[in-house]
Amino acid sequence: MPDDFVKVAKVSEIADATLKTVSVKDGDVTIANVDGKYYAIGAICKHAEWDLSEGYIESDSIVCAGHGAKWNLQTGEAEFHEPLDPEPLYDVKIVGDDIYLRKRS
Ligand code: FES
DSSP states (O other), rough: TTTOEEEEEGGGSOTTTOEEEEEEEEEEEEEETTTTEEEEESSSSTTTTOBBGSSSSEEEEEEOOOOOOOTTTTTOOOSSOOOOOOOOEEEEEEETTTTEEEOOO
């Protein structure tokens, strides 16, 4: 496992269609399980700082529980009625029951 991946959670902690926020050194990250595929995105909504793990998964996005911004898990971009900066994305690796993250450059 390359050093820049960090172990953050267990696969068994994030059931299908659920979200979990973890902390890494450069901030909080929400991990989403979408049909068994894991995505990771900056956790703090750029609108008014709700934790995205309080929202829900819709297709390939997380809908923020705060005011409904829809964050695309593959691009980090939001659909919202006002422009929002994109969220950072993280690469996810699964090794056994462990989930590792690495910030995407
Ligand atoms: S805090 Fe996320 S949409 Fe307002």
